[in-house]
Amino acid sequence: MNGLTPPTAGASRAGARLPGARRAQGVAWLVFGAFLIAFPALFTNPTITSIAVFTLIFMTSTTAWNAFSGYSGYLALGHAAFFGTGAYTLAVLTTDLHTPGGYGVFWFVPLGGVVASLAAIPVGLVALRTRRHTFVVITIAIFFIFQLLATNFSFTGSSSGEQTPTPSWSAAGYNDRFYYAALVCLAIALALAVLIRRSRFGLQLLAIRDDEDRAAGLGVRVTRVKLVAFVVSAFSVGMVGAVYAYFLGQIYPQFAFDPLFDLTIALMAFLGGLGTLSGPLLGAMLLEPLQQYFTLQFSAGDVYLIVYGALFLVVILLMPRGIVPAVTDFVATRRVRRSNLAEQVALGQGGTQEVASGPAVADQVQAVPGGA
Amino acid sequence: MTALLEVAGVSKAFGGLRALDDCSLSVAEGAIAGLIGPNGSGKTTLFNVITGYVRPDAGSVSVRGETVTGSSPARLFSLGVGRTFQLTRIFGRLSVMENMLVATQRHEGWLRSVLRRAASAAEVNHALELLDFVGLTRLADLPAANLSYGQRKLLELAYVLVADPQVILLDEPAGGVNPTLVNEIRDRIVELNASGKTFLIVEHNMEFVMQLCADITVMHQGRAILHGPPSVVRTDQRVLDAYLGGDEDDEELDDDVAVG
Numbered sequence: 001m002n003g004l005t006p007p008t009a010g011a012s013r014a015g016a017r018l019p020g021a022r023r024a025q026g027v028a029w030l031v032f033g034a035f036l037i038a039f040p041a042l043f044t045n046p047t048i049t050s051i052a053v054f055t056l057i058f059m060t061s062t063t064a065w066n067a068f069s070g071y072s073g074y075l076a077l078g079h080a081a082f083f084g085t086g087a088y089t090l091a092v093l094t095t096d097l098h099t100p101g102g103y104g105v106f107w108f109v110p111l112g113g114v115v116a117s118l119a120a121i122p123v124g125l126v127a128l129r130t131r132r133h134t135f136v137v138i139t140i141a142i143f144f145i146f147q148l149l150a151t152n153f154s155f156t157g158s159s160s161g162e163q164t165p166t167p168s169w170s171a172a173g174y175n176d177r178f179y180y181a182a183l184v185c186l187a188i189a190l191a192l193a194v195l196i197r198r199s200r201f202g203l204q205l206l207a208i209r210d211d212e213d214r215a216a217g218l219g220v221r222v223t224r225v226k227l228v229a230f231v232v233s234a235f236s237v238g239m240v241g242a243v244y245a246y247f248l249g250q251i252y253p254q255f256a257f258d259p260l261f262d263l264t265i266a267l268m269a270f271l272g273g274l275g276t277l278s279g280p281l282l283g284a285m286l287l288e289p290l291q292q293y294f295t296l297q298f299s300a301g302d303v304y305l306i307v308y309g310a311l312f313l314v315v316i317l318l319m320p321r322g323i324v325p326a327v328t329d330f331v332a333t334r335r336v337r338r339s340n341l342a343e344q345v346a347l348g349q350g351g352t353q354e355v356a357s358g359p360a361v362a363d364q365v366q367a368v369p370g371g372a
Numbered sequence: 373m374t375a376l377l378e379v380a381g382v383s384k385a386f387g388g389l390r391a392l393d394d395c396s397l398s399v400a401e402g403a404i405a406g407l408i409g410p411n412g413s414g415k416t417t418l419f420n421v422i423t424g425y426v427r428p429d430a431g432s433v434s435v436r437g438e439t440v441t442g443s444s445p446a447r448l449f450s451l452g453v454g455r456t457f458q459l460t461r462i463f464g465r466l467s468v469m470e471n472m473l474v475a476t477q478r479h480e481g482w483l484r485s486v487l488r489r490a491a492s493a494a495e496v497n498h499a500l501e502l503l504d505f506v507g508l509t510r511l512a513d514l515p516a517a518n519l520s521y522g523q524r525k526l527l528e529l530a531y532v533l534v535a536d537p538q539v540i541l542l543d544e545p546a547g548g549v550n551p552t553l554v555n556e557i558r559d560r561i562v563e564l565n566a567s568g569k570t571f572l573i574v575e576h577n578m579e580f581v582m583q584l585c586a587d588i589t590v591m592h593q594g595r596a597i598l599h600g601p602p603s604v605v606r607t608d609q610r611v612l613d614a615y616l617g618g619d620e621d622d623e624e625l626d627d628d629v630a631v632g
Contacts (some may be wrong), residue, residue, distance in 0.1 A: 077426070152610060200473070200491065201478075202476055203466070203470060204472070204474065206466055207463050207466065207467070207474040209465070210462075210463035210464055210465050211461050211462075211463060212461070213461075214444070214461040215463075215474060216444065216445040216446050217423060217424075217425070217444075217445040217449055217455060218449055218474055218475040218531065218532075218535070219444075219446050219449040219450050219475065219535060220446060220474065221446050222446070254626050257507055261426070274491065278515070
């Protein structure tokens with residue numbers, strides 16, 4: 001949350017992360033990365049690794065979505081258009097070029113990202129002319145246009161969909177290739193998110209979230225900033241969509257362009273914490289396995305939707321800003337309360353300064369998601 | 373002295389309402405110019421036209437002789453026209469320092485802006501100097517939403533200064549601010565003016581305007597009806613009529629905060 005303030009800023013910083021806490025955070029990320037890399041060695045059950053692949057796909061998509069919507073406050077509900085574009089790019093090209101199944105197919109994954117981001121340019125130019133609710137509705141509408149096109153064009157196989165090459169890998173460890181391909185996509189999406197967050201570009205996005213017109217009046221070229229973030233976000237989603245197509249072996253318009261995908265990644269980001277780095281990851285890791293579990297347990301595949309709906313209500317009621325900000329706040333508030341107490345004992349009085357409200361309130365105001 | 377900012381014959385209508393009607397105004401370089409008028413007389417609309425937020429139906433705006441009518445707010449800011457808002461507009465969820473850095477101008481492509489860190493040490497130091505100038509250094513790392521109303525006004529002034537503008541438009545700098553802070557804001561304006569900055573100030577606090585501005589333009593019903601020093605403005609019959617015989621006091625209700 002405080003990550004953007006440069007370390008050279010000399011003033012005292014209430015509620016800031018201590019260097020120790022920062023190091024602990026770095027270690028936590030390293031452990032998390034190591035766990036993700038070692039995962040296929042620890043779990044060999046194909047059911048579990050299959051769930052893991054889907055989870056990684058959603059972790060990537062949610063991270064990429066958050067790097068646009070979470071930072072800029074523009075809630076896009078049409079990223080499935082880019083997911084499907086990536087998926088179809090791989091499926092159509094490998095079919096037309098008669099690419100044999102195997103590792104070679106993975107070369108089409110970055111291509112899926114490129115085509116998705118190219119598609120995002122005109123979409124962004126149109127949709128980003130609108131704001132707030134209108135923007136949400138426009139992105140949904142554009143998404144359905146993509147779905148209709150995929151259903152009706154002959155080169156996409158119309159409603160019967162498109163096959164991807166079948167690799168001749170043995171069943172043991174079959175999923176691992178897709179797992180690592182998705183993991184690379186996640187690494188790229190995370191790297192892009194971190195890069196944006198630390199850069200001046202990211203600062204401009206956050207300024208747009210708070211007050212777009214004011215940002216424009218301070219020299220921020222808002223249209224360009226929004227469009228670049230939108231396109232970058234579509235790139236990662238398109239890549240992981242291509243992995244998804246190859247993993248499934250067969251894609252259909254209604255699944256590659258799935259409106260539920262839009263709602264799911266948004267819900268994951270909201271659950272974990274909109275605009276944070278770890279929140280979307282956490283949200284995806286909680287919800288996607290849950291969905292897969294429900295799908296496996298109850299043959300009626302839509303039970304999870306009821307759970308999603310209920311969960312969404314609980315999140316809004318109890319943690320409207322998501323898990324990560326809620327927990328961070330809780331910890332910060334406790335720390336400040338403890339240090340204030342120590343100060344009071346030392347000074348013999350309430351040691352608060354002229355600033356009206358303490359850092360706990362500060363964090364709350366800072367992290368309200370989305371709207372004005 | 374040459375005119376730094378020149379507004380010629382600007383008109384703007386919102387539906388049937390003529391917010392600006394052939395309005396002209398010029399601000400000399402190095403001046404602290406005042407802009408007064410009853411509520412709804414078009415002051416804020418004129419600000420919006422000058423800073424590119426509103427495109428005029430007719431007329432032109434020029435800065436140092438260069439016509440800038442209809443340019444984007446971002447471009448006008450980079451041309452050296454800075455502006456604060458009547459109701460302060462800061463980035464509440466960013467820290468005070470981050471607010472400052474948003475305004476830092478840097479000419480670079482989008483790729484570089486993604487790859488480079490948000491601010492260099494020099495940019496941070498410059499921002500800290502300006503925060504020091506308005507007395508907010510202590511609060512640099514607080515979310516801007518925590519600042520008081522007056523502190524927000526100071527922050528707005530500070531981040532407009534980041535880009536080193538030539539002319540600064542202040543929309544009610546003293547409105548709704550406690551008297552001590554009003555003095556603080558006035559001192560800062562005088563100091564900046566001494567270092568060469570030009571100001572155009574909209575303000576309802578007459579004492580504030582009369583003390584600060586050598587040059588006052590009075591607006592009424594979308595027109596500039598009078599231009600002159602405080603002594604003339606104070607006694608002119610048209611000004612008294614505009615204020616006392618006013619018939620459109622229901623506009624811009626939030627203007628009322630700090631009259632007198």
